[in-house]
Amino acid sequence: MSVRAWWPWRRDSAVRGTQPDWTQIDTWMWQQAAFTVLDLETSGLDARCHHIVQIGAVRVERGTIALGNLWSGLVRQQGKGSNDSLLIHEISPSRQAAGQELQQVVQDFAVYAQNSLWMAWDADFDLAFLTPAWRAAGLSQPRPACLDLADLAECVLPNWQGRRRGLDDCLAYCGLPAIDRHDALGDALASAQLLQVLISRAQQQGLHAIGQARQAIRRNRQRQAAVF
Numbered sequence: 116m117s118v119r120a121w122w123p124w125r126r127d128s129a130v131r132g133t134q135p136d137w138t139q140i141d142t143w144m145w146q147q148a149a150f151t152v153l154d155l156e157t158s159g160l161d162a163r164c165h166h167i168v169q170i171g172a173v174r175v176e177r178g179t180i181a182l183g184n185l186w187s188g189l190v191r192q193q194g195k196g197s198n199d200s201l202l203i204h205e206i207s208p209s210r211q212a213a214g215q216e217l218q219q220v221v222q223d224f225a226v227y228a229q230n231s232l233w234m235a236w237d238a239d240f241d242l243a244f245l246t247p248a249w250r251a252a253g254l255s256q257p258r259p260a261c262l263d264l265a266d267l268a269e270c271v272l273p274n275w276q277g278r279r280r281g282l283d284d285c286l287a288y289c290g291l292p293a294i295d296r297h298d299a300l301g302d303a304l305a306s307a308q309l310l311q312v313l314i315s316r317a318q319q320q321g322l323h324a325i326g327q328a329r330q331a332i333r334r335n336r337q338r339q340a341a342v343f
């Protein structure tokens with residue numbers, strides 16, 4: 116059996132140039148779906164004036180993390196680095212100088228993440244950087260849809276009240292270790308482990324399809340809006 120046969124998303128690569136839309140994704144069952152759990156390290160918090168330093172990504176296929184197929188891309192430093200950002204991501208200027216051009220990193224990431232649903236903690240932050248980078252990379256396929264892990268956690272962990280405390284708090288609530296944080300790949304791997312827990316909790320609550328979970332997330336938001 117060829118290595119390719121072990122990679123179901125590679126077998127589907129004949130459809131490269133397309134991405135599943137929400138109409139299709141909503142019919143996916145959690146255990147049959149393909150996810151790309153991603154995280155970014157950036158030079159700052161403002162996508163208008165800061166840039167991507169590193170992208171880390173982990174595929175979760177049929178509920179399983181493929182530890183032999185993790186991915187990360189380091190972006191060659193653009194302009195002068197911020198000392199504050201170095202304290203966060205701990206990626207030295209010398210490491211950044213050895214990276215690739217952002218366009219190449221995004222193109223490689225697009226191949227890795229094809230035919231999957233993106234998952235990210237506080238996804239709006241990552242998308243603020245990735246969406247313009249996706250356009251600038253000249254990719255023909257639309258950017259994949261993305262579901263926010265924090266939204267899903269709030270929905271399926273009704274007794275967890277720590278969204279404002281961030282990913283570390285949610286990992287601790289679920290009994291998961293915070294491994295090798297401050298690195299995009301480490302954060303993506305921690306988020307992928309959290310996704311496995313959240314999928315289990317969603318299924319326990321009868322949310323077997325992604326569309327059912329998205330409806331529950333919308334209802335949860337409406338309840339929160341009514342309270343405030």
